[in-house]
Amino acid sequence: MQQIPADLSNTNLFSSLLNITYNITDPVGLNESTIRLYYKTNTSDSECWIYVNGSSTCGYQPKTYSSKSGTLYSFRLSESEIYPAVYNFNQTVMVNTAHQSFSLVSNKSYMKVRFFNITNSKPYFMFEVFANASASSGPLRVYYCNSSYAFGDPVTSANCINFYNLDATVAFNHSHSSYSRHQLIPLAINTTTKMVGDKVYMSPVSYFLLRGRDGSDWKVYYIPQVARKDTVQNISVGTGSVLRPNALGSASNLGRFCFPSCSANWQAVDDINSDGDITYVRGPSDSFAYDLYNVPDITQSSSVITKVTVYIFARASAQCAGLCQARTKLRTNSVIYDGPTISLTGTTYATYATEYSKNPQTGLPWTVSEVNNMQIGVGLKSRLDQIDYRALATQVYAVVDKAVYNNFTGTVDAHLHQYDGSTFYYYTCAKDNSGTQNCSPVRSDPLQLGGLPPIAPQVYAPVTGYYSGYLPINFTKSASPNAYTITNYNISLVDNTLAFVQTIRQYNGANLSYLWDSSSAADGLYRAEVEACDSQGQCSSGRSPLFTIDNTDPGVDFASPTETSGSTVNRDYIYVNVTATDTNFDRIRILLYNTTGLIRVASLFSSPSFWNFTNVTNGVYYFNATAIDKANNSNSTVTRNVTVNVPDTAPPASVTNLKSDFVNTTAVDWSWVLPVDADFNSTIVYLNGTNVVNTTNAYYNATGLACGTVYNLTLHTKDHAGNVNLTDVTNLTSTTACPDTTPPASVTN
Structure with a gap:
């Protein structure tokens, strides 16, 4: 028997069958039913080369001929009979x-x-899939x-x-x-x-x-x-689990109102549907206070948590609109996180939310345990703890979004070839009618895969986000299925349609990172594409997630009713209103200084952003604002100055401890304790209703008085602004009796 050589170069068997033809040189008495081809593919560590759902095919396998022409007998083999592979189904x-x-x-x-x-232990693979x-x-x-x-x-x-x-x-x-x-997808290890x-x-x-x-x-x-x-398995985003307060958490600092009654703050905000002002919590002062609440556990399931969002339903009272504030609160792993500060501009309830795609404490995806141990809450800042001056919240809840994985009924048309320089062995045998058998010599052909490109590098940075200036591009090492040297990584910028935009680095050698100055690209949405090429000029590309380049500073300016620079205001608060313009706007920071330095900072997350710096004392103040976008570009306003000069309309306190220290027939000495007010000026002294003196002293000595007479001393206080405390502080003191100047009667008799 003579064999016509088989062709096992490259990967041609994937698109056709392998033909092996033998010529029976002595066909006399041939029993054609006994003609068999015996074949196997040896790997470096086993004669088993085909696995189907865990079951193996090992050693030589027989095959009958497929066709004949005269004394030529042909055998046709598919890739699944030759190339080492694992399958999930026949x-x-x-x-x-x-x-x-x-x-x-x-x-x-x-x-x-x-x-x-x-x-x-095998250096290269090919994943085949129908997609x-x-x-x-x-x-x-x-x-x-x-x-x-x-x-x-x-x-x-x-x-x-x-x-x-x-x-x-x-x-x-x-x-x-x-x-x-099938598509062919190379993989190397x-x-x-x-x-x-x-x-x-x-x-x-x-x-x-x-x-x-x-x-x-x-x-x-x-x-x-x-x-x-x-x-x-396939994944689909499931509907979120809504978690509402069910117990007191680690903080309870807000006031509450419940009709007809409730015993704890969490019961004022646990409504499934808002009950408006029937139950709510309220800010107790003009400083932030907050509550934290426990929530029910979620059920452990075959799912992954994609995000946690904390919601509050809040409003301002009538005299607090634009002046009251609110924040979401989250406690995880014993650390408390504030959402953005919200200016409550409306007097009707509105929903505000803070989204956490990852646990802010770990920076990693949420776990079920972390969700089951977290607390949610609300922070509120009122103007005063009085009706119509308060910040209110009537609902607090969290939504936990989960990606649900479902088992799939079916078997994907996919399998995996595993190679290590394997060799295909085969020979044929036949018998004559008397049972005598003859076999051909064993032939071996190496499996050659020289045309396979390297695996694509995984570009793991940048991730989805916003970037400006220098941008790090990091990727994993590629490998060739044939152990060819990876000679170069080329880095390019492509848009969201994968269209080429520009070359970032034409030749990065074997380095697995590059720091790129993104200012050479227009602002927009992109991917970083890294192409790995081997010594044969074969290449594969990997791409990063979509990210945004933004090298443009935001626009920022003051808007009405911001105080005019150089102006004087006769009140104890300063208005600042800032407008920012940027496609990727993130926040506005307003800074207030006095002559000693920075004294207050307001961070706001909307534009325009109005802020009222309250309870400021008289003096000169300076303020400016900075707009910051999500790529951390920033731009600042000019600095303005304003003088606060609040007229003093409050009188000083009254004197205390008024008493008479000395009395005789014609004089009385009075003393008292002066008030501690810094702006105290003088004491107005009335004697029997007549203003006899204004004095800075803490005493008054009255002389030339009538003996045996009651005198009424009344005191008022006055400050430097002329404000008078009209509260009467009085003391009634009588001079001593007049001397007896009447002679006695004459003697008689």
Whole structure:
């Protein structure tokens, strides 16, 4: 028997069958039913090369011929019979069964495919999957995740790496049937560290995650007749769990009103539907005070918490509009966090919220335990603790949004090839009619995969956010399936449609980071694209999440009724109103100084922002405002000055301890204690209703009085502004009796 050589170069078997033809040189007495091809693919550590849901194919496998022409007998083998691979289902059944599709319509849509029998001793892999999208769709992000991954955002998971991005414009690499077509996605690992991209350890049970994009419609194809629980999962954002106060937390400083009654503050704000002013909490003073409340636990489930939002339903009373303030409060891991300060400009209840996509204390995604131990609350600042001068809140609650993962009924058309320079061995045998067998020599052909590009680097910085100035770009190390050297990383800027914008770094060598001056790009929404190229000129690209470049300072100016610079006001408060203009506006900071330095700061999160600095004393003040955007660009106003000169209309206190110290027939000495008022000027002294003197002394000596007469001393006090305290402070004192000047009667008789 003679064999016509097989062609096993590159990856041509993925798009066609392998033909192996033998010529039977002595066909006399040949029993054609005994003709068999025996084949196997050896790996470096095993003769097992095909795994289907954990079951293996090992050693030589027999195959009958497919066709013949004279003495030429041909055998046709598919990729699933030659290339080492792991499958979740019998490949012959898969390619001959009608498929259905599941749509990944957003970046919160995932398909999770589990594989068994994954080895980390082989340096390169090819992941095959049946997935496609319209040409206008963004790339399908493909993640490798090891067995420690359960569910959740793969971007924040230490057990996942985005190793490839499949462009929608890339045609299918090959078709197995009218039902089954595949894309080829290369994956390489470091067989020394057993890591993918030097980030994630490869485990025997592994997952491949397919993640959609907002505005795209990637379809992943599967056969629905087979239920493989946990092999595939999809994610959808669930409705939020609403958590309302159910007990007192670690702080209770607000006042409350409940009709007809309630025993604790949390009962005044726990309404499912607002009851308005029937129950509420109120700010007790012109300084911030706050409450914290416990909330019910959420149920542990196969879900991940995507954000926690704290809500308050608050208003100002009639004489407090624009002057009262409110804040949301959150306590987690024993640390209290304030939401932005809200100026309550309206007298009808309105909803205000603060969103926490991650736990602010850890900087990591929320855990169920953290949510179950958190407290929520409200801070309120009134003008006075009087009706019509208060800040009020009638509802406080939190919404916990969860991404819910559901098991998927079906098996995705996907499998994974694992290579280590394997060799394909084969020979054929046949018998004649008498049972005598003859076999050909064993032939071996190496599996060659020279045309495969390196894996795409994962660009993990920048993340979604706002940036200005110098921007760090960081990415993971790429690797070649054929161990070719990665010679260069090229860095580019692309827009949200993935269209090229500009070159950031043409040749970054082997460095895995670059600090880029973003001022060369126009403000806008972008991704950083990193292309890894090997020594053969083969390249793959990875892209960052969308981020915003903003190098433009916000506009900022004062608006009416801000005090005019150089003006004098005859009141104890200063008006400042600031308008900021910026697409990515974040906040306004208003700073108030006196002659000694900075004395007050107001941070406001809306534009225009009105602020009233209250309870200021007489003197010269300076103020300015700074607008800050989300990229931390800032711009400040000029500094204005204003003089506060509040007329003094308050009289001083009265004197005390008025008493007479000396009395005789013609004089009385009085003394008293002066008031401590700083602006005290003098004491107005009335004697029997007549103003006899205004004195700064603490005494008055009256002389030339009539003996035996009662005198009424009345005192009023006056300050430097001329304000008089008209409260009478009086003392009645009588001079001593007059001397007896009448002679006695004459003697008689």
